[in-house]
Amino acid sequence: MPISADQIENFEGAVVTVMGLGRYKQGSGIGAAKWLLRHGSQLVITDLKNKDELKESIDEIMGWYEIYRSTYTDREIYQPIFVLGEHHEEDFTDVDLVMQNPGVPRESHFVQLAKAHGVSVESDISLFFRLYKYPIYAVTGTRGKSTTTALIGEMLKTLHPKTVVAGNITISPLEFLDDLLTENQPVPVILELSSWLIESLENIRRGPEIGVLTNIYEDHLNRYGSMEAYIASKMSMFDFQTKEQKAVVNLDHPIVKTLHEKIHSQIYPFSKTFIPEIDGCFIEDNHLVVRYQGKEESILPLNEIRLQGNHNYENSLAAVMVCVLAGVSFEGIRTALRTFSGLAGRQEELGDIDGVFYINDTTATSPDGLLAALDRFGPNGKIILIAGGASKNLSFDTVAEAVSRLCKFVVLLDGEGSVAFEKSLNSQLPITWAKSMQEAVQLARAQAQKGDIILLSPATASFGLFKNEYDRGQQFVEEVNRWRKK
Known part of the structure; x- marks a missing residue:
């Protein structure tokens, strides 16, 4: 019988299909599987890749399972069932819930089959949005979203050392959810969201407290078929923001600039050129400057920012604007800009x-x-x-x-x-x-x-x-x- 994903206790004993295990050891598929097992779900893990292709991921799950089972002997934990190299229709029709990996297109026959049978389809991100009631910050865009997310994380950690950085950056937020729910005070959470992950939020009707759009370039047309469909997917992150929530957007990017009118939350632009009058973050006289509530603050000369290059200046502008809105001190922001050296594999x-x-x-x-x-x-x-x-x-x-x-x-x-x-x-x-x-x-x-x-x-x-x-x-x-x- 289909279950509601809004309450953790509903997962105990539920039969859940994880569709798409993936190859990232802390990614969406593995992160979801561990969390569901920890909360007493009976799992079917299915992937079109075969056992040999997924050996490292299977070893990660089963190694964790054995350690968890031997450590918590008083808890009931079900051994997961693996269906690899193929999908079975009954694993989508005769279950309580389907967890969809972001690599699986929403047009998938099996995803549509589950929905047609009244089975809820979730992702690790949608589940996190349902269960973590405190503010979530999110970054999307074609380029720069991982670096911007990580840089925001470094700045937020000067405000709260337990800040969580997760999402498309290859770490599932479900890895942190149980610990977050035991905290007495809200912990900042910054998520990188791909267009595929944003799609999974369409039934949540909840937007991020601060949403960032770095840019939009032509990409993923093998999945979307047209730029219009790709843009619509990115922009849907802002659809359910309230008027009190905030959007940080790139004023320099022509596509993004034309989309401002589709955003109904409070807009805070960033630009590599001077922004007159309104609040925002910009470059003036080779300095990164932020204006908030009408007051300007020169953050740093550009040559003191560790990440160099025009695209990295854009990433830094976006991060600074977010963290000023989030209440990070100017000194905390400056420290992160001077020391953050970037992520592996990104220049x-x-x-x-x-x-x-x-x-x-x-x-x-x-x-x-x-x-x-x-x-x-x-x-x-x-x-x-x-x-x-x-x-x-x-x-x-x-x-x-x-x-x-x-x-x-x-x-x-x-x-x-x-x-x-x-x-x-x-x-x-x-x-x-x-x-x-x-x-x-x-x-x-x-x-x-x-x-x-x-x-x-x-x-x-x-x-x-x-x-x-x-x-x-x-x-x-x-x-x-x-x-x-x-």
Whole structure:
């Protein structure tokens, strides 16, 4: 019998299907499974990937299960059932609830089948929004959302050391929920939300206390089919905000600027140029400045911010605006801006080997991500680019012009996205192909001279050669380290 997800006690003894285990050890699928088991649910974990592909995730779940069972001998905990390589219809029709991994499209036959049979479909994010009654801050956008989320987290920790940073940043908020519910005072929670995660909130009718929209570029058209559908998915995060809640939005981005009228909460813009009169965060005379309740405060000169580059200035502007609204002190904000060095795989500087520098930008999964990297590292035209992979049905025409102008050589990783990329480059510079990261790094090194930069910035999805974009980046880092030891 379908259950309501609004009360924790309803999960005890409930039969729940977790659809999509995933490969992140603290991600949505594993995080949801652990939380549900901890609260007495009987789980069916089903994934179209097979046992070998999901070995690490299965080991994580079962290892945790054995430790939990032996530690809490007075609690009833059911051993999960795994259905792998396929889905069974009865696991969606004859259960009390379905937990959908964000990687599963909402148009899935099995998701629709569950709904048709009156079975509620939730995600780890929607469940968190239902059960955590205190304010939640959320960040979405095509680019910069992970870095902005993490930077906000660093600032919020100066206000409350137990601040939770979770979501699409590869950590499920359910990992923290039980501890949060035992706190006497509200703990700040900042979530990174992809468009896929936002979709799961459509039945919650609750918006974030502060919602951030970093930007919107063409992306995920392999899932959405059109920019209009993709934009609508992003914007739905603001649909159920109240007039008292707040939206922090990028005034510089043309698409975002046209969407302001669709937001009914209080808008606080940020911009790399001066914003007159209204409250917001902006750059003036090479200083990051915030205006709130009519009062201006110069936060820092740009050259004192640890994260450099125009896109990182935008991330910093957004973070500062959020944290001023959240009550973080100016000194706490300044400390975070001076010390936060960014996240792995996001224009991550790996140092040099024999005068050749290496940059891991594996999370650049769209052409606009690659453009941001070229804007920061490419002006001297000394880039040897490792790019390409699986297709997301995106255009490479604009980025191809920049690559032709700023790169010396391109190594393309196998994949349909690489075929389209090569076509857009139109033989304007030397290109070679690689079937593995090891081969790609070796080919790039063969072309490099002292002072050059070998940049991994794929502009495509990772599936095919790699488990995910983080696996792709890790393989790059391992290859660089292997060469460093020679």
